[in-house]
Amino acid sequence: MTDFSELVDLAARVVFFPVRHHSPACARQARALIRRLRPAAVLIEGPSDFNDRIDELALPHRLPIAIYSYVLLPNGNRRGAYYPFCVYSPEWQALAAAREVNAAARFIDLPWADVAAADAPSHRYADGELRRSRYVASLCRRLGVESFDALWDTLFEVDANLAPEEFLKRCHAFCLHCRLLDAAVSDSDQRREAFMAAEVRQALEQYTGSIVVVTGGYHSSALHARLHERPLPGTDTPDCTPRAVEGPGRGIALTPYSYERLDSLVGYEAGMPNPGFYHQFWHDREAGRRVTHRELLRRVAAMLRERKQQISAADLIAAETTAQALAALRGHAEVWRWDLLDGIAGALVKEELSYGCAHPLLDAVHEVFRGGERGMLAEGTTLPPLVTDLRQQLQQHDLEPLPRPRDLEVDLAVPADRARSQLLHRMRVLGIVGFRRDGGTDIVGRADLATVREQWHVQWSPDYEATSIEASRYGPTLVEAASERLGEDAKAIERDAEKAALLLLDAGLAGLDVLAGALLQTITALIRGDGDFFKVSAALNHLLYLYRYDSVLQTAGRPDLGTLLAEGYARSLWLLEGLGQAPGRDRELLRGVQSILEAFERCGQDLALDREDLVAVLRRVARDTAQGHVPRGAAIGGLWSLGAADASEVRADLLRFADPARLGDFLTGLFCLAREAVQRHPDLVLSLDQLLVGYADEEFLEALPSLRLAFTYFTPREKHHMALTLLETLGLKTERPLTALEVSQRAAAQALGFEARLYGALQRFGIRGVTGETK
């Protein structure tokens, strides 16, 4: 086994303290060690380009906050990264302890801007290196725990009385083994370590006393090896100086953060889960209390009772007992995170847990474990970058909120107005108080898009400042923050493709390129996961608009939108087939089928949509007796207008629906989808005529209402034309169905006058919609 005696020598000039970021145990131990050794300097893994403002961290902030570092890459992309601090962060406690013992405190990591191009994770206190090591997997098996997080807690967190030497040894051993059994140390990690080692050397020259180096445990052994020239894989890169230079696109600042955000990080970005639990645990330990789980159980119970779930005292006793017993079985000194979780799940859940284990009760537990803390920067802190950006942009467009209210109207066709509108929409998306859209063109309903205008109301209120600082946790610039916010909104949507598509419209209005990255996946997942034909086809309709027709929002023809559109199209087809009966929703259903066909006709070639697939689905729907008559008629109509069925087939199908109770519904579907084809084929009208003539009176009356609906799909002129064709085919050429209407000039003028008065009245009373449809 490796010899750790050098690494754990507390009398050494440089003591390397390994941490897992956001580990309360590491925080406690690091603080104790610094208090005990009283070193001359404490060097911490953190952005060294923040060193000149490191004192700002000593202000009375409300945690969690984060250092935010951002950079404009040579390829024009903006990237940013967070170094979040909560009260139980080892880095935070090390800083505080250094102040206590009057030690110099410095960050020693390479500025993030330097590694940003290498696509490093943007959460700088993630623990991907430890998490993915093979060592962890084998240790989990050996110790009988289920995951890295559980393993870490078992080894380091649960036992509060671990001696500092033992802790150091264990943590060094664990992190070193992770490193040794891991594949390769990444290039950017090697560069960072070289930089950190150089910083340590420099500090050794600068300070006379001892030095404590607090870094991620993965790096500790490497720094030690570099400093003492010991062999270790991944330490052969020579010392490195930062490449990135100061520039206009680069900056670093403090910004508020939240537990919600910390908990939502996954994959390579993931850190310690359940900040709410560790927060409570930290404060309990600080106060000398040992029963963190009881307070959390109390909160879960309170939350459940608030949500009208019945939780009796006996239930709580059972949950507590089960949790205690699990802790005993697992050898935990006190009831731990997943003991409580399992205790509650075991004792309180009385139903089958669905696949994926979602349950209102467990949701409440997760919410309590997540914690609701939101950070706030102390007065005197440099303002977060978002606030600066936002003020600057508002000023530029003369949109600053003033105590005196202002009403603005913008015309989206005018480029300058369009920019203002985007800015206002971004403010709206971020929930910054003082900007309200009062009215304007309904771009969602798309009733009349000839001119696109918006009315806005802008007024200052005391909440304006607070909400803009609050919003800075979403990002340093308005565009990034608004995109992030939309991303969060998208994640909050549950199985609703239409809402997801509307979100895209919102993004278009705010001029945000939200389809970059994770949001595209979220929206794709929403479309794939939605099982409701009506919602998915409505989403398809919005997407089709954005991709094909939109000129105002300038989204037309974007390839990523095309991918989404193809996804929505495939999903709509899929759902159409399994639709079955949907009474009372015929209109929506037909609109859905129309959207599918329109998507195919307009974009089929661009997006390589498969005609065979569409025809196969429509054929199956047309034949499927479990489907309603309307969709079956629509499917046949669709096939006909696609040229996949000819008139004789359609006529044969017509006879199949000859029953008076079904005929009208069938024709509604058919006419809606094959309006033009029907007019081109007089023989169909003839067959229909024969069918109707064959009806007895009662049968005809039964069929009449739905027949009338079916024929509303034709304009009066089309109906007239159909009647003429019918008469001609029947050989009744001389008979004219309608005598030409003779209208005197006077009567026409009267009618026009009446119409003008009518529209005037409609407008006066604000009745919309009627005028559009009668045109």
Added chain:
Amino acid sequence: MPRKTADKATPAKSGSELQRPASEMLYSDELDRLAKADMGQPRPLGWTLTPASVLKFVFGDEALDVQPKFVGSRSFLERCVVALATNRGLMLIGEPGTAKSYLSELLAAAISRDSTLTIQGSAGTSEDNIKYSWNYALLLAEGPTERALVPAPLYHGMQTGKIVRFEEITRCPIEIQDILLSILSDRVMSVPEMHGDARSLYARTGFNVIATANTRDRGVNEMSAALKRRFNFETVPPIADLAQEMALVQREAEKMLARAEVPATLPPEMTELLVTTFHELRAGETADGKALEPLTTAMSTAEAVSTAYAAGIHAYYYGSGTVVGEHLVQHLVGSAFKDAPEDIKKLQHYFNHVVKGRKGKAWHEYYEARKHLL
């Protein structure tokens, strides 16, 4: 170790001539080794093994040469074991074919070294089947004496401090289920016919109840809230890991084919097709996140095994001896879907929209065989 059942222990050593020996017979060596290893360590009163050893018995332990017997999450099993150590019973619920009964047998064998105290719940289960009845000849001759009383599993379990298994509890009428109410809370059974101390049978330590209930059948006789309170509910989930499930199906199907002396080959890519289909239809979601309509058929691992087995027999007698996609499709309907025309339609839908788009020869052949889905 149980004392009163020493007579039963004799056949336990040699279970080989039995069709299906109980777990405590089949694995008696493993149980002996575990018991020896945890000798003297604290355990719940009346248990033959410590809770940690119970986990080892179920999940296997290399050091003591104990084979793994069940695929599932560790924390789930820890919850089950802990529930049995508290004053509540354990209710295992889940889809048919998720190995609930098997798990309850393993737990009873590990904890009490006796998995035979089993009540089979059905519409016809009566109080006599659960508590006790009388040997009427003796009852008439001697009156209500211990000799005349014929103990049913619950009586026996309480008397000897053992785990009692109640299979398919929700298939019993609700008033029969509620017999457990007072027994689980007061841990006493009253025998009103007897006199003196014998009127009340107090449960010895070590007694508890593992009930199983099938979520498809629930609703026929819904459980009372009072009884629910006395149980910890644990959902036995289907196997979440595709690779693990594939390995299990492959192994079990091959075992069954070997037992039937049918030398058919089941290529691993065929198992993959089959298990992927089962997995996706059960989860209601494809591997790439597309939602599927839920089926009424339980797409359990056990059904996947029997489909693979049937396909193997088919391939041997009517084919080349190697299972191909066509065999699987034919038996999907017969073995798994049985009589559910709605589900067969959904299966066709699955083939038309999911299987069709999959790459690879095996998937393609599988799709081509969809004509058998009738």
